[in-house]
Amino acid sequence: MDKILIATKNAGKAREFARLFAPKQIEVMTLLDLEDVPPIEENGQTFTENALIKAQTISNYLHIPVLADDSGLVVDALDGEPGIYSARYAGDHDDAANNRKLLNKLADVAPADRTAHFHCSIVVVQEGKEPLIATGDAYGQILTAPRGKDGFGYDPLFYYPAKDKTFAEMTASEKNMVSHRGLALQKLLQDFDQWWQ
Numbered sequence: 386m387d388k389i390l391i392a393t394k395n396a397g398k399a400r401e402f403a404r405l406f407a408p409k410q411i412e413v414m415t416l417l418d419l420e421d422v423p424p425i426e427e428n429g430q431t432f433t434e435n436a437l438i439k440a441q442t443i444s445n446y447l448h449i450p451v452l453a454d455d456s457g458l459v460v461d462a463l464d465g466e467p468g469i470y471s472a473r474y475a476g477d478h479d480d481a482a483n484n485r486k487l488l489n490k491l492a493d494v495a496p497a498d499r500t501a502h503f504h505c506s507i508v509v510v511q512e513g514k515e516p517l518i519a520t521g522d523a524y525g526q527i528l529t530a531p532r533g534k535d536g537f538g539y540d541p542l543f544y545y546p547a548k549d550k551t552f553a554e555m556t557a558s559e560k561n562m563v564s565h566r567g568l569a570l571q572k573l574l575q576d577f578d579q580w581w582q
């Protein structure tokens with residue numbers, strides 16, 4: 386196999402997956418490369434349910450194997466918000482508005498209580514097969530102001546203590562080594578070859 390379709394419209398995820406699959410000589414295509422894409426309703430109750438909805442919607446339409454990622458930021462002081470609603474927390478896919486809302490909600494929360502983690506559920510589906518599912522989590526803290534220019538989404542607010550950097554201050558490969566997405570994909574790939582046969 387030399388190509389995989391990823392059921393995402395998120396250019397940040399697409400870049401990360403392209404880099405993650407490059408060593409395996411697998412080319413990544415996404416919904417950004419397709420003309421007609423059926424609507425995807427992310428109405429699941431969990432990250433994994435939503436990833437399955439995305440992958441199955443596209444796999445049923447194109448009849449090819451499809452990978453999907455559903456991910457988000459889980460903030461302890463906010464009882465797990467924004468969680469599965471991370472992309473539509475303030476404005477629909479408006480990263481700046483989502484980040485502002487997060488900072489406002491945490492305005493009175495002390496640094497020690499600003500713990501959070503990113504979660505990622507990745508699934509691969511193919512008609513006639515049980516889906517392959519893997520998850521990853523990255524633990525850190527929410528800063529009081531953004532730092533760094535790289536990455537996407539909540540990256541500038543997510544401080545990763547072990548590297549003393551926000552995700553937006555890391556290079557793409559540094560982030561992939563420790564991120565929820567990188568970890569989930571590493572796990573998925575351990576079982577992938579056997580599943581694929």
Ligand SMILES: O=c1nc[nH]c2c1ncn2[C@H]1C[C@H](O)[C@@H](COP(=O)(O)OP(=O)(O)OP(=O)(O)O)O1
Pocket residue numbers: 392393394395398427454455456457458471472473483503536537538539540552564566
């Ligand atoms: O590494 C990350 N660094 C920063 N932010 C992140 C990350 N990973 C997920 N996030 C945030 C972005 C978005 O607000 C939400 C994902 O929502 P999610 O529905 O999975 O993705 P999406 O709608 O952007 O694209 P799509 O559904 O087409 O894959 O969590």
Ligand SMILES: [Mg+2]
Pocket residue numbers: 427472
């Ligand atoms: Mg989405």
